[in-house]
Amino acid sequence: PFILSIAGGGSTYTPGIVKSLMVRLEDFPLAEIRLYDIDEARQSTIAPVVEKVIRDHSQSIKFTVTSDPEAAFSGAHFVFAQMRVGQYKMREQDEKIPLRHGVVGQETCGPGGLAYGLRTILPMVELIDLVERYADKRAWIVNYSNPAAIVAEGVRRLRPDARVLNICDMPVAAMRNMGAILGVDRHKLEVDYFGLNHFGWFTRVLVDGEDRLPQLREHIARFGLLTEDAAQTDPQHSDPSWVKTWRNIKPLMDHFPEYLPNPYLQYYLMPNEIVAHQDPNYTRANEVMNDREKKLFAAAQEYQRTGILPDAFHVGVHGAFIVDVACSLAFDLRQRHLVIVENKGAIANLPYDAMVEVPAYITANGPEPVRMGAVPLFHQTLLMQQLASEQLLVEATIEGSYEKALQAFTLNRTVPTMQHAKAILDEMIAANREYWPAL
Ligand code: G6P
Ligand code: MN
Numbered sequence: 422p423f424i425l426s427i428a429g430g431g432s433t434y435t436p437g438i439v440k441s442l443m444v445r446l447e448d449f450p451l452a453e454i455r456l457y458d459i460d461e462a463r464q465s466t467i468a469p470v471v472e473k474v475i476r477d478h479s480q481s482i483k484f485t486v487t488s489d490p491e492a493a494f495s496g497a498h499f500v501f502a503q504m505r506v507g508q509y510k511m512r513e514q515d516e517k518i519p520l521r522h523g524v525v526g527q528e529t530c531g532p533g534g535l536a537y538g539l540r541t542i543l544p545m546v547e548l549i550d551l552v553e554r555y556a557d558k559r560a561w562i563v564n565y566s567n568p569a570a571i572v573a574e575g576v577r578r579l580r581p582d583a584r585v586l587n588i589c590d591m592p593v594a595a596m597r598n599m600g601a602i603l604g605v606d607r608h609k610l611e612v613d614y615f616g617l618n619h620f621g622w623f624t625r626v627l628v629d630g631e632d633r634l635p636q637l638r639e640h641i642a643r644f645g646l647l648t649e650d651a652a653q654t655d656p657q658h659s660d661p662s663w664v665k666t667w668r669n670i671k672p673l674m675d676h677f678p679e680y681l682p683n684p685y686l687q688y689y690l691m692p693n694e695i696v697a698h699q700d701p702n703y704t705r706a707n708e709v710m711n712d713r714e715k716k717l718f719a720a721a722q723e724y725q726r727t728g729i730l731p732d733a734f735h736v737g738v739h740g741a742f743i744v745d746v747a748c749s750l751a752f753d754l755r756q757r758h759l760v761i762v763e764n765k766g767a768i769a770n771l772p773y774d775a776m777v778e779v780p781a782y783i784t785a786n787g788p789e790p791v792r793m794g795a796v797p798l799f800h801q802t803l804l805m806q807q808l809a810s811e812q813l814l815v816e817a818t819i820e821g822s823y824e825k826a827l828q829a830f831t832l833n834r835t836v837p838t839m840q841h842a843k844a845i846l847d848e849m850i851a852a853n854r855e856y857w858p859a860l
Contacts, residue, residue, distance in 0.1 A: 422452035423751065426493050426556075428548055429503035429566070430456025430486065431463035433709075433717050434739060436470050437657075438501065441740025443478035449748050453483040457493035460508070464488070470721050473730050494555035499747055502548060502564040506540040507856050509706050509714065514852045516704035522845050524835055525695050526704055529568040529619050530688035531835035532845045535814050538571030539826070540856040542579070542818045545572050549583045561750050563588060563743055570618035573761045573776040574815045586788060587761040588746055589618050590739045591683060592778065594658050597738050598667065599626055601648045602640050603633055607738075611757065615768050615793040615800075618761050618778045619685035620807050622677060622800065624793070634681060638674060646670050646684065655737035660712070662705060665698075680800075689807070689834040749783035757781070762788045768804075769795040775808055806832055823860040 425442070427435055435456065442451065454475060458464035468486045475482055487493050494500065505512070515533030516526035525531040545566060552562055562585045566572050573587040592614060593607070600607035605628055613625040626634045644651075645668030651659075658667070666684050673682045673690060688695055713735075720733035742758075749756040757780050764775045767790035771777060781788035796804070810832040817826035823846075830842035850860060 422450040423498040424453045424455070424496055424557075425451055425499045425501065425747075426455040426457055426497045427501045427503070428457045428493070428552075429505065430471075431458040431460050431467050432503050432505065433467075433713050434503055434565075434735060435467055436474055436717070437735040437737070438503075438740040438743060439471050439474050440734075440736045441744045443474060445744050445748070446479065449744060449751065451479075451482050453485060455485040455487060455493050455497070457487055457490065459488060461488045466718060466721050470717070470724060470730060470734070473724060490551040491555050494552050494560075497552070497556040498560055499751070500552050500556065500560060500562045501743055501747075502545070502562055502566050504541065504544060504548065504566045506537070506544050507853075509710050511540065511853070511856065512537070512709075513704060513706035514849070516706055517701060518848050518852060519835075519845050520696065520699055520701040520704070521848075522841050523696055524837070524841055524845060525688045525692045526699055526701070527688050527695075527835075528705065529570075530685055531692075531833055532830055532842075532849065534568040534571065534619075535810070535826075535829055535833065536849045536853060536857075538568045538575070538811070538814050539818050539858070540853060541566060541568070541572055542575035542815060543858065545576060546579050549576065549580050549585060553583065560584065561586060561747070563747055563750070565589070565743065568619075569761055570620070570776065570778075571811050571814055573618065574811055575818065577763060577774070577776055578815055578819065584787070586746065586750065586783075587618075587776070588743065588758075589761065589778070590657075590742050591619060591685065592621075592623075592759040593738050593742045594655065595623070595646060595681075595683070597655055598646045598648070599633075599637055602637060602646075603628065612759070612780065613791075613793060614759055614778065614780060615796055616683065616778050617776070617804060617807055617811070619683060620689070620804065621683045621778050622680035623683075624680050626681070634679075637681065641670055641674060641681070644668070646681075655735075655739075657735045657737050657739050660708075662708060669694075689803075692835045746783055750785060750787075753785035755782045755784050755789075757791070758783055760788050762790045765790060767791060768793050770801050771796075771804060771808070803834075806834065817860065818858060821858050821860055826860055 519532040520526035611627040716733040720731045724730045780791045814829035
């Protein structure tokens with residue numbers, strides 16, 4: 422049985438991930454679960470909920486809650502990382518500062534994602550170093566920390582040999598919706614996909630060897646990437662703002678006549694429409710703080726008071742996916758999953774060393790990317806511009822370079838002019854004083 426540490430133990434996602442682990446104990450046996458967080462207060466609020474989820478399934482798994490990295494990682498076999506540097510109060514800034522300039526306010530796309538990247542790269546590297554110091558030498562870090570594309574590139578640049586696998590639940594969430602539309606379990610889909618994280622396209626959706634993407638496109642043209650009644654099987658992506666996001670795929674499809682775009686492309690390709698519908702005073706960070714966080718904290722309190730735990734946290738593909746990936750790493754299952762990997766020719770006409778999102782076989786030694794071939798000029802060009810923006814942001818972080826940060830902001834498709842880029846960057850520097858390296 423494994424020792425698993427969750428870095429970012431105080432996240433609202435932790436109970437859902439642990440629940441997913443509990444229903445998979447036969448596939449992924451656990452001796453101990455450790456929660457690790459630098460925010461002790463937040464983690465200690467969530468911990469009793471997590472302990473209850475564990476005890477409902479197992480009496481024998483040891484449960485440890487700590488802010489000490491040595492206690493957290495000593496001898497660990499797996500680390501699930503989900504840090505949010507600056508927490509939701511900084512996500513709020515990431516979203517609101519661009520919006521004040523009429524630019525998309527989003528946690529991973531546009532200036533918000535770049536700002537979040539500047540906060541996260543160096544703490545992520547610190548975490549890797551701690552894990553390498555204390556954990557089992559063969560330990561894997563499975564990393565959900567956002568902005569995943571930039572974090573992956575930062576890790577590649579600064580710790581190229583680290584055993585880190587960067588993942589995102591968006592492709593698999595899309596596959597869950599495809600499965601719901603087609604009436605088949607998502608595990609029966611085999612997809613081809615190319616791109617960067619939160620910036621890519623499905624090119625084939627095979628069910629029993631037959632490509633069902635044409636049928637899906639017909640459905641999406643009418644209802645978006647949702648079942649007709651929008652009844653969702655995953656609570657994580659079924660609130661009104663997510664329903665809107667899934668529906669917004671419709672207009673994108675005219676421009677990608679064969680493929681199915683990742684929903685995040687709407688922020689880059691129809692930013693005006695996104696901004697027109699965003700409330701600059703109440704963004705997604707506010708929604709999450711007032712809904713997901715409040716519900717979970719209230720449930721934790723109620724549990725303390727009554728001993729009864731209300732069902733107030735996310736279970737679904739987010740947790741299920743990270744457990745699937747960990748199983749494949751642990752037992753060399755060579756399962757095919759969409760993950761973020763070094764390109765190595767998987768997308769023939771993108772740089773060999775770009776961090777791309779493609780299907781890969783997950784082995785005990787890491788992901789083996791599947792060749793997706795060369796992509797059309799239109800997509801290649803969009804990808805190259807986004808890649809350049811992300812790579813310059815990573816270089817800005819490493820070198821403390823204002824000029825490179827400004828170039829990264831200017832190259833981002835959500836940012837209309839260089840004046841916008843500078844004004845937003847300068848405001849963000851002030852807001853991120855505690856977190857960013859000096860530029
Ligand atoms: C999806 C994405 C994540 C992102 C999350 C935000 O799951 O893959 O990268 O962090 O959505 O969801 P939220 O509910 O916090 O807005
Ligand atoms: Mn993601």
